Amino acid sequence: MKRRDFIKYGVSGLATLVVGSKMPWLMANPAYAAVQTQTLNFTITDAVKEMVTHEPGNNLATCYFWIYKSNAPNFPADCPGPQIYTTVGDTINISITNDLDEDHAFFIPGMYNSGPIAPGATVTGTFRVTRAGSYLYYDNLNAPVNRVMGLHGAFIVMPANLRGTRARGGNRLTPYSLPTPNVQQLFNDFGRAAWWPGLAWEQGDAAATPPTLPFRQYVWLLHQASPVLFEEVGNFTPGADYPAAAFMDAFIGETDRPGLPPLIATNTDPRMAFPLPFGPGIAINNAFNKKPHFFTICGQSGHFSHNHPAITPMLRVGEPCLARVMNAGLWTHSMHLHGNHFFIACVNGRVQSNLLWVDTFTSKSMDIYDMVIPFMRPPDVPNTRGIGRADPGLPAGLGATWPPQQEFAMYQPATGTFKQSFLNPLVNVDIHQRQSPLVYAMHDHTEPSQTAQGGNYNCGSISGITIIGDRNTPGWKDFPRDEDFDMMLTFGNGAPVTKPGGGNDPPLV
Numbered sequence: 483m484k485r486r487d488f489i490k491y492g493v494s495g496l497a498t499l500v501v502g503s504k505m506p507w508l509m510a511n512p513a514y515a516a517v518q519t520q521t522l523n524f525t526i527t528d529a530v531k532e533m534v535t536h537e538p539g540n541n542l543a544t545c546y547f548w549i550y551k552s553n554a555p556n557f558p559a560d561c562p563g564p565q566i567y568t569t570v571g572d573t574i575n576i577s578i579t580n581d582l583d584e585d586h587a588f589f590i591p592g593m594y595n596s597g598p599i600a601p602g603a604t605v606t607g608t609f610r611v612t613r614a615g616s617y618l619y620y621d622n623l624n625a626p627v628n629r630v631m632g633l634h635g636a637f638i639v640m641p642a643n644l645r646g647t648r649a650r651g652g653n654r655l656t657p658y659s660l661p662t663p664n665v666q667q668l669f670n671d672f673g674r675a676a677w678w679p680g681l682a683w684e685q686g687d688a689a690a691t692p693p694t695l696p697f698r699q700y701v702w703l704l705h706q707a708s709p710v711l712f713e714e715v716g717n718f719t720p721g722a723d724y725p726a727a728a729f730m731d732a733f734i735g736e737t738d739r740p741g742l743p744p745l746i747a748t749n750t751d752p753r754m755a756f757p758l759p760f761g762p763g764i765a766i767n768n769a770f771n772k773k774p775h776f777f778t779i780c781g782q783s784g785h786f787s788h789n790h791p792a793i794t795p796m797l798r799v800g801e802p803c804l805a806r807v808m809n810a811g812l813w814t815h816s817m818h819l820h821g822n823h824f825f826i827a828c829v830n831g832r833v834q835s836n837l838l839w840v841d842t843f844t845s846k847s848m849d850i851y852d853m854v855i856p857f858m859r860p861p862d863v864p865n866t867r868g869i870g871r872a873d874p875g876l877p878a879g880l881g882a883t884w885p886p887q888q889e890f891a892m893y894q895p896a897t898g899t900f901k902q903s904f905l906n907p908l909v910n911v912d913i914h915q916r917q918s919p920l921v922y923a924m925h926d927h928t929e930p931s932q933t934a935q936g937g938n939y940n941c942g943s944i945s946g947i948t949i950i951g952d953r954n955t956p957g958w959k960d961f962p963r964d965e966d967f968d969m970m971l972t973f974g975n976g977a978p979v980t981k982p983g984g985g986n987d988p989p990l991v
């Protein structure tokens with residue numbers, strides 16, 4: 483274990499490498515911190531990352547990782563490695579240096595395999611991108627240890643033909659080189675069919691505030707981390723592989739072993755059981771369980787993923803988007819999105835013929851699926867005529883149910899709820915939160931993933947969708963936003979935001 487880097491947890495752009503010059507829409511979005519390149523110049527190294535929780539005594543929780551670090555461009559160390567966006571037909575040069583003590587590799591299924599890279603060695607190569615879709619790049623040696631230790635990242639391939647992909651005219655772009663007729667129909671219908679008002683997936687709107695980018699897509703790269711087990715692997719005999727079977731048993735095994743802490747869930751972690759001031763406070767020691775303590779999406783969790791504009795789509799009704807879900811870890815997730823059902827367009831490389839329209843889908847270890855989120859008006863808003871149809875309104879005098887005018891002016895808790903500031907105990911702040919825009923969660927029904935270190939509920943694997951406006955309701959293109967929300971939105975879209983009907987929070991008292 484060398485711990486070359488310390489990674490600070492928090493909101494920053496998702497490090498993104500863009501191969502080629504065909505993705506100006508991606509380069510324009512600062513939430514991705516995208517840099518254009520033809521060469522993946524990585525070092526396989528290690529780092530300690532500050533995690534989402536604090537441990538007793540107010541220490542930062544940390545976790546040790548093995549990582550792919552981009553040298554040129556020089557990106558900050560992080561787990562996962564940088565997102566890589568490419569186009570079919572691109573040629574990519576590779577230079578990978580192994581700076582760790584044992585053999586490692588760089589592997590993209592069906593496209594590139596470095597083979598073992600000895601400690602201190604550098605492997606170079608070139609390969610051509612052949613198939614559109616969502617992929618993981620990862621270290622396939624000593625599986626699954628090296629991958630789960632953090633050596634993985636998202637590899638996204640866009641189709642080469644930007645003018646519709648099923649030959650005959652009028653077809654719109656899908657994310658695939660050979661979409662099934664039903665996938666093609668879905669993407670053709672966005673922005674055209676009466677029930678999908680607004681924009682096609684490939685359409686942007688520069689005049690919107692903030693501007694809407696075309697080809698809206700998000701990566702939800704799922705991972706789980708055990709600071710206890712990962713540190714043990716990092717401290718293992720230099721040059722020797724940590725036994726994979728023992729790693730899996732410690733990480734996801736279900737049997738308790740005599741004399742050892744029960745391997746059930748992270749809430750058996752004695753560090754978190756009775757922290758001061760509720761209990762005696764237990765000193766940090768090495769007897770904690772080796773289960774996952776942290777559950778991340780693109781390396782972030784809780785607030786940091788749910789409010790990250792490159793992870794959680796913040797769009798208007800009529801601005802459909804794609805979320806590419808990939809599970810680099812060993813845990814099974816069951817991910818439930820609120821507000822919209824989504825279409826499962828591709829599962830493990832197979833573009834689907836029968837598009838399931840669901841609100842929950844299961845992701846097992848190494849599963850990759852694409853979900854198309856229509857960004858329709860949430861159908862559970864009372865509506866007797868069907869999805870997207872004109873709203874007959876509430877009983878006399880109560881107005882319409884959509885747009886959600888009640889939420890526009892509602893604060894929860896109510897305005898005037900002052901609490902002592904976390905940052906400055908001498909200051910009270912109004913903690914009210916406007917119920918507009920509309921925030922819907924994606925949470926994982928595999929419940930332990932919703933915590934961190936057995937406590938801190940909602941510091942786990944969450945993202946969601948946020949509906950910031952409506953392209954189909956005259957006069958309500960954008961919903962009111964307060965300035966704290968605009969901070970995120972501006973970060974995610976680059977352009978200064980003029981908020982419609984919003985207001986500043988009251989001054990501190």
Ligand SMILES: [Cu+2]
Pocket residue numbers: 818925927
């Ligand atoms: Cu749910």
